Amino acid sequence: MNNILEIFQYQFVERAIIAGLFLGVLCAVLGVFLVLRKMSLIGDGLAHISFGAIALGIVFGIYPLIIAIPLVIIASLIIYSLTRNKILEGDAIIGILAALGLSVGVILSSISTGFNIDIFSYLFGNILAINQQELIFAIIGSVSIISIIILFYQEFMAISFNPEEAKISGLPVIFLDIVFSIITALTVIMSIRLAGALLISALLILPASSSLQISKSFQSTLIIAIIIALFSITLGIIVSFLGGIPTGATIVSINAILFFSILIIKPLISK
Amino acid sequence: MSIPIITATNISVELGHNIILSDISFDIYQGEFIGIAGPNGAGKSTLIRTLLNLNPYTGTITLWNQPIQHFKNWNYIGYVPQSSTHYSLQFPATVEEIVSLGLISTLNWPRILSNTHIQQVQETLASLEIDHLAKMSIHDLSGGQRQRVWLAKALVSQPKMLILDEPTNALDLDVRGTFYRIITDLHQKGLTILLITHDMNDIGTYAEKLMIIDQKLVFWGNFNTFCESNQMSNYFGKNSQHLICHQHE
Numbered sequence: 001m002n003n004i005l006e007i008f009q010y011q012f013v014e015r016a017i018i019a020g021l022f023l024g025v026l027c028a029v030l031g032v033f034l035v036l037r038k039m040s041l042i043g044d045g046l047a048h049i050s051f052g053a054i055a056l057g058i059v060f061g062i063y064p065l066i067i068a069i070p071l072v073i074i075a076s077l078i079i080y081s082l083t084r085n086k087i088l089e090g091d092a093i094i095g096i097l098a099a100l101g102l103s104v105g106v107i108l109s110s111i112s113t114g115f116n117i118d119i120f121s122y123l124f125g126n127i128l129a130i131n132q133q134e135l136i137f138a139i140i141g142s143v144s145i146i147s148i149i150i151l152f153y154q155e156f157m158a159i160s161f162n163p164e165e166a167k168i169s170g171l172p173v174i175f176l177d178i179v180f181s182i183i184t185a186l187t188v189i190m191s192i193r194l195a196g197a198l199l200i201s202a203l204l205i206l207p208a209s210s211s212l213q214i215s216k217s218f219q220s221t222l223i224i225a226i227i228i229a230l231f232s233i234t235l236g237i238i239v240s241f242l243g244g245i246p247t248g249a250t251i252v253s254i255n256a257i258l259f260f261s262i263l264i265i266k267p268l269i270s271k
Numbered sequence: 272m273s274i275p276i277i278t279a280t281n282i283s284v285e286l287g288h289n290i291i292l293s294d295i296s297f298d299i300y301q302g303e304f305i306g307i308a309g310p311n312g313a314g315k316s317t318l319i320r321t322l323l324n325l326n327p328y329t330g331t332i333t334l335w336n337q338p339i340q341h342f343k344n345w346n347y348i349g350y351v352p353q354s355s356t357h358y359s360l361q362f363p364a365t366v367e368e369i370v371s372l373g374l375i376s377t378l379n380w381p382r383i384l385s386n387t388h389i390q391q392v393q394e395t396l397a398s399l400e401i402d403h404l405a406k407m408s409i410h411d412l413s414g415g416q417r418q419r420v421w422l423a424k425a426l427v428s429q430p431k432m433l434i435l436d437e438p439t440n441a442l443d444l445d446v447r448g449t450f451y452r453i454i455t456d457l458h459q460k461g462l463t464i465l466l467i468t469h470d471m472n473d474i475g476t477y478a479e480k481l482m483i484i485d486q487k488l489v490f491w492g493n494f495n496t497f498c499e500s501n502q503m504s505n506y507f508g509k510n511s512q513h514l515i516c517h518q519h520e
Binding site for chain 1: 323324325343345346348350352358359361362363364365368369371372373375376378380381382383384406407408411
């Protein structure tokens with residue numbers, strides 16, 4: 001117990017937990033909409049693209065997010081546009097762009113060995129290494145995006161329920177989809193430090209999927225997903241620090257254990 | 272005569288390289304109860320989707336005297352899509368949450384529900400005798416209860432016209448009867464009804480005017496004309512035509 005309390009004396013752990021909690025709430029809320037809209041894989045795809053973009057920034061000595069933000073937003077809009085116009089199925093477009101992003105990242109990291117540590121911290125995540133500037137960015141970014149989701153709550157819920165009925169209700173569905181694509185891209189970029197490009201999609205999918213197993217209403221789905229995210233991130237950071245294991249992977253593993261536990265316990269309870 | 276609430280002129284729909292609807296024209300007036308029938312794949316649902324601006328088409332459509340492209344009063348139209356095909360079984364929502372979605376067309380941004388809106392939802396649920404289900408998950412309801420929820424969602428914005436696309440497909444006979452009694456009451460209160468079904472008995476029993484589609488407009492008019500039409504006798508067979516007309520009596 002003393003060990004656990006000691007953890008909070010370290011400023012870098014405090015920063016990691018605060019950033020993790022803000023980003024966790026954001027990923028959980030956005031994840032519910034993504035899962036219900038059958039867009040779970042977009043997080044994975046955009047994370048791979050952002051890995052390529054971040055590598056580009058590091059190699060050319062530009063602050064990675066300056067390159068990643070516009071590139072990932074553009075990729076997100078390309079995915080939306082090609083899917084909407086039925087040029088290609090969403091999963092195929094995501095697969096193509098994700099492979100491209102990862103390839104660029106791998107090539108750049110192989111030709112510039114000096115930067116490998118930086119690049120790989122984006123690949124696997126390292127929230128314990130988050131600095132004050134990144135913490136502020138995470139807090140402001142999360143609060144801003146959650147505010148946008150609150151402002152468009154009814155609209156996003158209606159589109160998740162049925163996009164055609166949302167259109168018949170007179171909602172500007174294309175505009176709302178563009179807003180949704182942009183906030184998804186921004187969430188992925190901001191959260192990449194938390195779990196890494198390879199694991200970030202799990203933080204979008206798992207709390208939402210666990211919550212969907214037990215919730216009875218839309219509101220309770222969001223609340224349960226947030227609770228699961230907050231619990232798994234706090235526990236994940238503590239366990240990873242005490243055990244000396246990677247934080248992102250620990251958080252995702254705890255989420256996966258929770259998901260499968262709910263899946264196993266649910267039928268036993270409902271009997 | 273009053274101005275039609277829907278005017279469709281020379282509507283044709285081609286999806287892929289298939290012609291689904293060809294050169295269809297009609298006017299619909301406030302207060303009519305129209306049954307839209309036709310064989311499977313005749314284009315009934317496509318016609319409704321076109322009137323709701325969900326399909327590409329050629330021709331012109333006006334809703335309440337406004338070109339559909341500029342039409343803003345979507346709260347005038349309540350729509351109940353084909354049962355169980357229009358929502359994900361995974362979607363978690365209470366009856367109250369689903370019905371609230373029907374209010375979106377009446378809300379200005381930011382679309383936040385006030386107490387008045389919540390009361391409106393409660394009143395709509397009460398009018399359909401499902402107010403006791405308000406807090407229940409839609410997944411825990413029977414087929415008949417769920418159908419009333421979709422109807423409540425369509426009615427909560429107090430529309431002038433209700434479009435029902437095969438609304439009773441998955442319902443047993445008793446529940447169908449109750450459902451149509453509700454629809455008939457709504458019509459008597461002045462609501463325009465567009466009912467799509469492949470069940471000619473339902474149309475014969477409840478509708479006042481008949482539209483038969485088989486890619487083209489095969490018939491459009493009242494039941495007297497239908498029952499006296501030799502063309503319809505050839506299309507349906509004399510016995511079927513007689514049965515439909517008998518239902519209508």
